[in-house]
Amino acid sequence: MNVRAPPADPEGLRAAATGHVLSCTGLTKSFGRRRAVDLVGLHVDAGQIYGLLGPNGAGKTTTIKMVCGLLDPDEGTVAVAGRDIRDLAVRALIGYVPQEVALYPDLTARENLAFLGRLYRLRGRVLGERVDEVLEVTGLSDRARERVEAFSGGMRRRLNIAAGLLHHPRLLVLDEPTVGVDPQSRHAILERVRSLGAGGMAVLYTTHYMEEADRVCDRVGILDHGRLIAEGTKRELVARLGEKDRIDLVASGDMEALAAACRSVPDVATAAAVDGRVNVVAGDGRRVLPALLEAAERSGAAVHSVEVVEADLESVFLHLTGTALRE
Amino acid sequence: MRAALAVTGASLRRVGRDRRALFFLVVLPIVVIVIVGATVRGFSTVRVGVVDLGAGRAGRSLTVAMQRAGNLDVRRYPSLDAATTAVARGEVSTAVVLPRGMSSAIRSGRAVTVAVMADRANSTQQAAAAAVASVVAEEGALVQAASFSSSQGLGSYEQDLARATTLQRRAAQVGVVTRIVDSNAQTLPQGFGYSAPTMLVLFVFLNAVASGAVIVETRRMGLYERMAAAPVRQSAIVVGETFAYFTVALGQALLIVLVGAMVFGVSWGDPLAASVLVVLWALVAAGAGVLSGTLFRTPEQAGAIGPPVGIVLGMLGGCMWPLSIVSGFMRQVGHLTPQAWAVDGWTDLMSRNGTLVSVGPELAVLAGFAAGLILLSTVRLRRVLA
Numbered sequence A: 001m002n003v004r005a006p007p008a009d010p011e012g013l014r015a016a017a018t019g020h021v022l023s024c025t026g027l028t029k030s031f032g033r034r035r036a037v038d039l040v041g042l043h044v045d046a047g048q049i050y051g052l053l054g055p056n057g058a059g060k061t062t063t064i065k066m067v068c069g070l071l072d073p074d075e076g077t078v079a080v081a082g083r084d085i086r087d088l089a090v091r092a093l094i095g096y097v098p099q100e101v102a103l104y105p106d107l108t109a110r111e112n113l114a115f116l117g118r119l120y121r122l123r124g125r126v127l128g129e130r131v132d133e134v135l136e137v138t139g140l141s142d143r144a145r146e147r148v149e150a151f152s153g154g155m156r157r158r159l160n161i162a163a164g165l166l167h168h169p170r171l172l173v174l175d176e177p178t179v180g181v182d183p184q185s186r187h188a189i190l191e192r193v194r195s196l197g198a199g200g201m202a203v204l205y206t207t208h209y210m211e212e213a214d215r216v217c218d219r220v221g222i223l224d225h226g227r228l229i230a231e232g233t234k235r236e237l238v239a240r241l242g243e244k245d246r247i248d249l250v251a252s253g254d255m256e257a258l259a260a261a262c263r264s265v266p267d268v269a270t271a272a273a274v275d276g277r278v279n280v281v282a283g284d285g286r287r288v289l290p291a292l293l294e295a296a297e298r299s300g301a302a303v304h305s306v307e308v309v310e311a312d313l314e315s316v317f318l319h320l321t322g323t324a325l326r327e
Numbered sequence B: 001m002r003a004a005l006a007v008t009g010a011s012l013r014r015v016g017r018d019r020r021a022l023f024f025l026v027v028l029p030i031v032v033i034v035i036v037g038a039t040v041r042g043f044s045t046v047r048v049g050v051v052d053l054g055a056g057r058a059g060r061s062l063t064v065a066m067q068r069a070g071n072l073d074v075r076r077y078p079s080l081d082a083a084t085t086a087v088a089r090g091e092v093s094t095a096v097v098l099p100r101g102m103s104s105a106i107r108s109g110r111a112v113t114v115a116v117m118a119d120r121a122n123s124t125q126q127a128a129a130a131a132v133a134s135v136v137a138e139e140g141a142l143v144q145a146a147s148f149s150s151s152q153g154l155g156s157y158e159q160d161l162a163r164a165t166t167l168q169r170r171a172a173q174v175g176v177v178t179r180i181v182d183s184n185a186q187t188l189p190q191g192f193g194y195s196a197p198t199m200l201v202l203f204v205f206l207n208a209v210a211s212g213a214v215i216v217e218t219r220r221m222g223l224y225e226r227m228a229a230a231p232v233r234q235s236a237i238v239v240g241e242t243f244a245y246f247t248v249a250l251g252q253a254l255l256i257v258l259v260g261a262m263v264f265g266v267s268w269g270d271p272l273a274a275s276v277l278v279v280l281w282a283l284v285a286a287g288a289g290v291l292s293g294t295l296f297r298t299p300e301q302a303g304a305i306g307p308p309v310g311i312v313l314g315m316l317g318g319c320m321w322p323l324s325i326v327s328g329f330m331r332q333v334g335h336l337t338p339q340a341w342a343v344d345g346w347t348d349l350m351s352r353n354g355t356l357v358s359v360g361p362e363l364a365v366l367a368g369f370a371a372g373l374i375l376l377s378t379v380r381l382r383r384v385l386a
């Protein structure tokens, strides 16, 4: 197979014509009695960044493993560039970046990349060029000869992503690539993902950080308990809420009681406690604020600060599930 | 195929990086071969008494030569009586009597009789006499005319003389280092000839089983999953990983063979049969190593459980002591381990001048073990990868 360009097969071209690089339908997977993924269907087009957003245990990784052919779905299909994922050659079209860094700690960055590149049938001069290229792209060129065990967490994550880019995949699948990364590296990673999307790659990106999905994704699917409960562009999702605001109360005391008190206020759609906060979604933030504070006082919790923000994905999630995401 | 080789390459590179692995692969086996070789050599040393009745310079140089010979433990006795008692008590197997005036007799070209006393009941007398004779032979120019006779309890003088002469003639051909080539020897040669093959069998297996930890680690780091996401067949990963274990085992075995032959003078027997035995043993070890990598949950478990298992199998299989000294039942139990068949193979090659044909049964059993272990490990590793 030609390593310089993705294979120009008729099926692939047809898929490219319809625009879907990835298309999943009715994906379902159970572990024992637990349904980890339940009838998930989604499409990702060339140049599109699709964010799969959901809290811990929502089924993001399970979905991704089925997309990459690592896990057989109980039901449903996965096609990349129009070809079934069970066809081994299709995997050459996918760049998989696992949630946990999967690299040999005792080999150098370059050795790790060269090894993984060989598995994608790269060799010789092309392999060397690709290794240099992805090291450059992820800003690790000057550390190429160091062992991965000497890398910081953020550098390992960047190298983990670099490994997924070696073979110029049509579809890049990233499973929570920014977990445990400092803000600077995180920014760099997000920028990189954006520019890959702008360069025409289809990207499937999972995260439980709302603001990441907000920033980089063209399209967002919200996953909860294995179900895709909402999907669309950020604008579409927020519009579904109607004219609503989110009010964040930073407080101390019995947070669950505070959340319950907030829910009893008229015009409040939903309220949920997270850490030292209660997030409230309500019709008109400024109008319900006095009643909200009164209810808070009755509940016995001490409110330290209040912030009214425009509805965002966090509000959408809160509204749809009645629970808050972390962060 | 290329993917399999890439997997092998990455695994081998990692072994090369791991100082601890290199210690266990290279340094430890050789140190143990030296220690065990020296110990077992100790058992085989022949204790020889020397009575110097005023032999002069020639007598002293013969004594020094005997002391220098690695397999003789020389003790001096002041008188013929004392030496006779020592032989009778078994303190020494043999006593060499250096006659008065030996030096001048040699110088003037007269025949010299060096008496070798031995007790009929002492089974090592043959070896002792042979060893003394070989030292005497080395000093050939000096003791050209020496002849042997027995002074006590060994039948007629003529018989003894005849035997002594035969011994002397044989001694002229055999070096000082004893190499027992006996058509029905049940044990390996002594010294390094014992320690090198048994430790090869022990360590190549033990090391492979302990390094199952690497597979456990690779799995836990998510690397197999990452490999599986590539356009690579599962079988390529299995073959690549197994081949890495085989290469390490073979490399370690060859190193022991080479160091044994070149540094310790070990003679491994028929080259073709020995090569086949080494390769089969590396296959057995590779199968066992990959299998151990699929049985444990954590690398620590593999590292902690692997070596004791290897040692127990080595004990049962005759790596620590010859199975010819254990009970028939334990010998049968021992032959449930591949180790026993490998040691039997080496015994045949090294002690009985065995050939590919004569070690055929051992090689066949080892091939069976290798096939079984590799099949099992392949099935298990495939399950781990899925």
Ligand SMILES: Nc1ncnc2c1ncn2[C@@H]1O[C@H](COP(=O)(O)OP(=O)(O)OP(=O)(O)O)[C@@H](O)[C@H]1O
Pocket: A031, A034, A035, A036, A054, A055, A056, A057, A058, A059, A060, A061, A062, A063, A099, A208
């Ligand atoms: N191999 C497995 N065996 C049993 N249960 C599993 C397995 N893998 C996942 N699960 C379960 O499936 C559900 C979804 O897990 P998954 O890892 O897909 O969630 P996630 O959205 O990726 O979570 P996180 O944000 O923590 O990574 C969880 O309840 C999890 O316990």
Ligand SMILES: [Mg+2]
Pocket: A060, A061, A062, A099, A175, A176
């Ligand atoms: Mg996950």
